[in-house]
Amino acid sequence: MDGRTPFAGTALQKAVFPNKLLPYLLLAPQVAITIVFFYWPASQALYQSMLKEDPFGLKSQFVGLRNFAQVLGDPDYLNSVKVTIVFSVSTAVLAMALALFLATAAEKVVRGKGFYRTMLIWPYAVAPAVAGLLWLFMFNPSMGTFAYLLRSAGYRWNPLLDGDQAMLLVVVAAAWKQISYNFLFFVAALQSVPRSLIEAAAIDGASSTKRFWTIVFPLIAPTTFFLLVVNTVYAFFDTFGIIDAVTGGGPAQATQTLVYKVYNDGFVNLDLGGSAAQSVILMAIVIALTAVQFRYVEKRVHYA
Amino acid sequence: MAKIELTDVRKVYPGNVEAVKGVSLSIPDGSFVVLVGPSGCGKSTLLRMVAGLESISSGTVEIGERVVNELEPAERDIAMVFQNYALYPHMSVRGNLQYGLKNRKMASDEIARRVDAAAKMLEIGPLLDRKPGQLSGGQRQRVAMGRALVREPAAFLFDEPLSNLDAKLRVQMRAEIRRLQRRLGTTSLYVTHDQLEAMTLADKLVVLNSGRIEQVGSPMDVYEKPASLFVATFIGSPAMNLLPVGEGGVPGVSASDHLLSPGGRPQILGVRPEHMRLVAETDATQPGDAIFELTVNGVEVVGAESFVYGGLPQGGPEVAVRVAGYSHLEPGTQVRAATSHDAFHRFDRESGRRIVVA
Amino acid sequence: MIEKRGIGRPIAHVVLILGVLIVAFPIYYTFIASTQSLTTILRPPLPLTPGDQFVPNYSEAIFGGIGRIGGVDVLTLLFNTLVMALGIALGKIFISILSAFAVVFFRFPLRMLFFWLIFVTLMLPVEVRILPTYKVMVDLGMIDTYAGLILPLIASATATLLFRQFFMTIPSELVEAARIDGAGPLRFLKDILLPLSKTNIAALFVILFIYGWTQYLWPLLVTNDNQMNTIVIALRKMVSFADADTPWHMVMVTSILAILPPVLVVVLMQRWFVRGLVESEK
Numbered sequence: 001m002d003g004r005t006p007f008a009g010t011a012l013q014k015a016v017f018p019n020k021l022l023p024y025l026l027l028a029p030q031v032a033i034t035i036v037f038f039y040w041p042a043s044q045a046l047y048q049s050m051l052k053e054d055p056f057g058l059k060s061q062f063v064g065l066r067n068f069a070q071v072l073g074d075p076d077y078l079n080s081v082k083v084t085i086v087f088s089v090s091t092a093v094l095a096m097a098l099a100l101f102l103a104t105a106a107e108k109v110v111r112g113k114g115f116y117r118t119m120l121i122w123p124y125a126v127a128p129a130v131a132g133l134l135w136l137f138m139f140n141p142s143m144g145t146f147a148y149l150l151r152s153a154g155y156r157w158n159p160l161l162d163g164d165q166a167m168l169l170v171v172v173a174a175a176w177k178q179i180s181y182n183f184l185f186f187v188a189a190l191q192s193v194p195r196s197l198i199e200a201a202a203i204d205g206a207s208s209t210k211r212f213w214t215i216v217f218p219l220i221a222p223t224t225f226f227l228l229v230v231n232t233v234y235a236f237f238d239t240f241g242i243i244d245a246v247t248g249g250g251p252a253q254a255t256q257t258l259v260y261k262v263y264n265d266g267f268v269n270l271d272l273g274g275s276a277a278q279s280v281i282l283m284a285i286v287i288a289l290t291a292v293q294f295r296y297v298e299k300r301v302h303y304a
Numbered sequence: 305m306a307k308i309e310l311t312d313v314r315k316v317y318p319g320n321v322e323a324v325k326g327v328s329l330s331i332p333d334g335s336f337v338v339l340v341g342p343s344g345c346g347k348s349t350l351l352r353m354v355a356g357l358e359s360i361s362s363g364t365v366e367i368g369e370r371v372v373n374e375l376e377p378a379e380r381d382i383a384m385v386f387q388n389y390a391l392y393p394h395m396s397v398r399g400n401l402q403y404g405l406k407n408r409k410m411a412s413d414e415i416a417r418r419v420d421a422a423a424k425m426l427e428i429g430p431l432l433d434r435k436p437g438q439l440s441g442g443q444r445q446r447v448a449m450g451r452a453l454v455r456e457p458a459a460f461l462f463d464e465p466l467s468n469l470d471a472k473l474r475v476q477m478r479a480e481i482r483r484l485q486r487r488l489g490t491t492s493l494y495v496t497h498d499q500l501e502a503m504t505l506a507d508k509l510v511v512l513n514s515g516r517i518e519q520v521g522s523p524m525d526v527y528e529k530p531a532s533l534f535v536a537t538f539i540g541s542p543a544m545n546l547l548p549v550g551e552g553g554v555p556g557v558s559a560s561d562h563l564l565s566p567g568g569r570p571q572i573l574g575v576r577p578e579h580m581r582l583v584a585e586t587d588a589t590q591p592g593d594a595i596f597e598l599t600v601n602g603v604e605v606v607g608a609e610s611f612v613y614g615g616l617p618q619g620g621p622e623v624a625v626r627v628a629g630y631s632h633l634e635p636g637t638q639v640r641a642a643t644s645h646d647a648f649h650r651f652d653r654e655s656g657r658r659i660v661v662a
Numbered sequence: 663m664i665e666k667r668g669i670g671r672p673i674a675h676v677v678l679i680l681g682v683l684i685v686a687f688p689i690y691y692t693f694i695a696s697t698q699s700l701t702t703i704l705r706p707p708l709p710l711t712p713g714d715q716f717v718p719n720y721s722e723a724i725f726g727g728i729g730r731i732g733g734v735d736v737l738t739l740l741f742n743t744l745v746m747a748l749g750i751a752l753g754k755i756f757i758s759i760l761s762a763f764a765v766v767f768f769r770f771p772l773r774m775l776f777f778w779l780i781f782v783t784l785m786l787p788v789e790v791r792i793l794p795t796y797k798v799m800v801d802l803g804m805i806d807t808y809a810g811l812i813l814p815l816i817a818s819a820t821a822t823l824l825f826r827q828f829f830m831t832i833p834s835e836l837v838e839a840a841r842i843d844g845a846g847p848l849r850f851l852k853d854i855l856l857p858l859s860k861t862n863i864a865a866l867f868v869i870l871f872i873y874g875w876t877q878y879l880w881p882l883l884v885t886n887d888n889q890m891n892t893i894v895i896a897l898r899k900m901v902s903f904a905d906a907d908t909p910w911h912m913v914m915v916t917s918i919l920a921i922l923p924p925v926l927v928v929v930l931m932q933r934w935f936v937r938g939l940v941e942s943e944k
Contacts, residue, residue: 015357015834016769017847018376026764027776030757030822036802037817038783041794048794102681108674118929119682121936122689125924127876127894130917133901134688137695137910145691148706179685181939188940208670237789241878245898259789263879266793275793283791357838378844390835394857403853404843451839 042283048276067277076253077261077278084236084257087171091239092231095175096224099182104212106183107190117187124180129241135173136246159247163254166247170255173246174239181234182227189223190216233289236282258282306368306381306458306491307333308354313363315349315515323349325515326363331459331508334489336482340502341512342538347495348463350512354493355461356380367458378407383452384461388468389444391436397447398432401454415454422453425484442473449481453488460485462494466501478504499539503527511535529649533656536574536649542611542624544574548653556616558595570653577611577624579647583640594648596641598623600633614639689921696720696914703910715911723915736919739893742811743875744923746892749812750874751867754821759859762825763851767837783819788880796883806887815873815880821866828862829855865938868931875924893920 049067053060071077106116123131141147141158150157159165193216201211217224240259243249249256249264256264262282266275308331315324324346331337339347352358354365356377364371372380383404391400398419405415423429426446436444445465452460465481466474482505485492496502502509503523511518511526511534519531530536530544537543547554549571580596598614601622610631611624625641633639650659695703698713723736765777788795795814804810832855840850856863881892891899897916901908928935 015837023764023768023770026760030761033817037814041791041798044794105674105677116678120685122925125872125928126921129878129894134692143704145707377842384842386835390839407844
């Protein structure tokens with residue numbers, strides 16, 4: 001980014017073309033797609049969230065906020081909120097901690113930097129659903145090699161029955177896929193820490209570990225915070241494929257995240273009103289997260 | 305070739321900010337006119353209105369015999385050299401030079417002829433296949449000139465084209481621009497804030513101040529007969545010494561009565577440092593000389609000359625005196641400076657306008 | 663800085679090698695499995711070196727037609743996925759460049775309204791509005807079409823914002839010089855803006871290609887016909903939970919085929935990818 005906030009352009013005196021009609025034509029494709037595939041469905045979701053349909057989908061009735069009340073009072077939904085929080089926080093913390101650890105190591109080495117980077121970034125290109133399958137394959141209780149090893153070691157491993165183990169498996173798979181992304185950002189952040197500050201601390205007699213926690217870590221805090229938001233959003237939405245492939249939300253809803261529940265209630269249980277109300281709540285959450293991130297982006301400008 | 309005629313041109317920005325407040329100016333065919341003034345005086349806005357890059361709020365701009373107010377920049381038959389050169393970074397030098405010609409659907413052999421001619425004239429032939437990123441500042445400047453040249457336009461517009469160059473290169477390019485313009489005889493309008501550049505380049509100098517023309521004239525005219533206090537201080541370096549004249553004359557300056565006792569309106573006297581000289585106690589001063597009693601505050605040695613800065617006994621503004629060579633005067637030394645009465649400029653204290661002495 | 667010649671650097675190498683092992687192992691393991699027979703796979707532990715079934719497994723997957731993915735051959739699946747990924751990447755780049763160009767280089771009534779209209783879509787992923795979007799697709803008859811796979815995922819502002827940021831760094835004088843050189847807006851776009859945006863376009867292309875290739879929920883909903891499945895969806899359909907019927911060796915072959923193209927894009931276009939990622943998210 002060039003240091004401007006996203007909206008600063010309005011005040012900017014920029015050379016422009018005088019055409020009157022052309023800009024509208026240029027905007028037309030994106031605006032049309034946005035209206036048809038974004039605003040229309042989003043408003044449908046809002047409308048739908050206040051309707052109750054009979055089981056045959058023949059009649060619907062306006063029920064106001066009752067769907068929301070129902071959703072928020074539903075123990076299954078509250079369980080899903082809890083699951084989502086546990087899942088997101090664990091995934092974000094695990095993926096970020098590993099990535100930061102690797103990035104600090106990558107900062108230290110001189111030779112082989114490019115090689116390590118190449119080897120570390122490819123999980124980014126693996127589809128979440130495929131990532132889920134790979135981990136399921138390794139830990140599948142019936143024929144997964146690691147499941148076999150765990151059982152041989154006397155550990156009762158069965159993620160298809162044990163909710164905590166299922167959660168562990170999806171967290172690991174989700175975090176694995178996100179390490180690449182975090183790694184790249186941490187490497188960029190570490191490189192932007194001024195050498196002179198680290199040297200000054202070294203002259204002041206700070207050990208390498210102390211230097212990291214007192215100088216480097218605070219300085220990369222903006223990146224860490226940014227990644228926290230991004231990882232949370234990732235865990236919320238992009239991991240649908242992982243959960244669907246590994247656990248299908250089970251066992252006994254132990255891994256049913258909010259997005260998975262929207263899908264399940266809407267497409268499997270056909271509770272349109274409830275699903276729409278959940279969609280609206282999710283949108284509110286995303287908008288809040290976006291707002292947090294933008295406040296952060298504005299702040300970051302001052303650091304830059 | 306064409307003359308350019310501005311008639312009562314105004315520029316009002318949204319929010320009622322008036323950047324150009326009614327400028328009328330005629331630029332004869334083939335002449336080199338320099339717009340000079342401090343930053344924010346409206347000189348660039350004026351140039352950009354001629355170029356068609358800014359809309360004209362009121363008044364008319366004519367190039368040749370055409371009113372061009374509503375024409376696109378490309379239709380005005382002008383070429384422009386920008387301060388930061390504005391070369392297309394992804395095109396070779398040749399690509400940069402021929403882009404405007406290609407857009408005008410010129411025959412390729414004619415394009416090649418013009419590019420070669422311009423390259424030869426500017427000595428950038430060996431650079432034709434390079435990208436702007438591989439060129440030095442001076443070379444980029446030449447390419448920017450070349451891009452204007454190949455167009456063979458009715459007029460060249462220059463927007464501070466030399467201000468990104470280092471001092472030495474600036475002097476060199478200045479001379480070159482002047483030579484080229486003489487040779488081609490193309491009407492040129494040139495904007496700068498550098499008075500030295502303005503003096504050396506211009507056939508006709510236009511001094512602008514907060515959106516208005518202060519004075520138009522040949523460089524020597526403007527230097528010798530500044531029309532206002534603003535022009536007097538803006539042209540010339542160091543600036544002209546200005547002395548407010550009170551009822552009892554100027555304290556510490558002795559001169560004939562008619563100079564120091566203004567009749568009627570309060571005045572300000574001006575005298576350029578280069579028109580003053582230091583005189584020894586014993587020196588016979590010319591009759592009619594004004595004598596300044598100064599206490600030296602400091603000396604600025606430039607090399608071939610030095611400037612002595614001194615204060616008058618009663619305080620007031622510092623007075624600068626040019627002396628040839630190297631001055632050894634220590635701060636605190638008492639000196640006398642003299643100037644001939646003819647060298648004085650008189651300005652009305654209220655309006656700042658020059659008072660013509662009959 | 664001169665560090666005491668200690669154990670810091672060797673340790674760093676050890677850490678990185680362990681990291682690479684963790685990160686790369688699942689993919690390596692998948693490859694191993696894809697070269698084994700189903701019987702070997704079903705009897706853990708799996709050997710750590712490739713087996714002898716590479717040729718038969720892969721030729722069966724590619725040429726044999728796998729009945730279990732609904733009779734659709736892998737090449738069709740790869741083609742569908744490619745169309746979707748390219749459609750999303752190129753489509754989004756196309757509409758984004760046009761709208762960013764309009765917002766930055768023109769002044770017109772309602773300009774900011776349009777900007778906000780697009781901007782609001784930032785970060786509202788299709789996942790939160792799946793059901794209503796699905797209904798829209800049904801109404802428009804876009805189920806089981808490439809347009810249905812592609813268009814809803816194009817409706818987002820990230821690329822537009824990125825191009826807008828970049829366009830705002832273009833010096834005004836360049837636009838003015840072009841206008842004096844007789845270039846209208848479209849010629850300026852074609853001759854100057856697009857060539858200058860090359861690296862940004864490349865970076866964005868990599869990211870959007872990966873995004874499109876790895877989509878799951880949306881293609882799952884919008885394709886009923888197996889002929890229209892992407893490879894990721896087909897892969898998912900091959901697996902049934904805890905079911906010995908799952909042809910794991912074929913799943914592993916298909917996984918490798920599903921992973922390979924995006925991984926190649928990331929590794930081969932690494933420079934742009936890293937740049938695009940770090941810059942687009944800033």
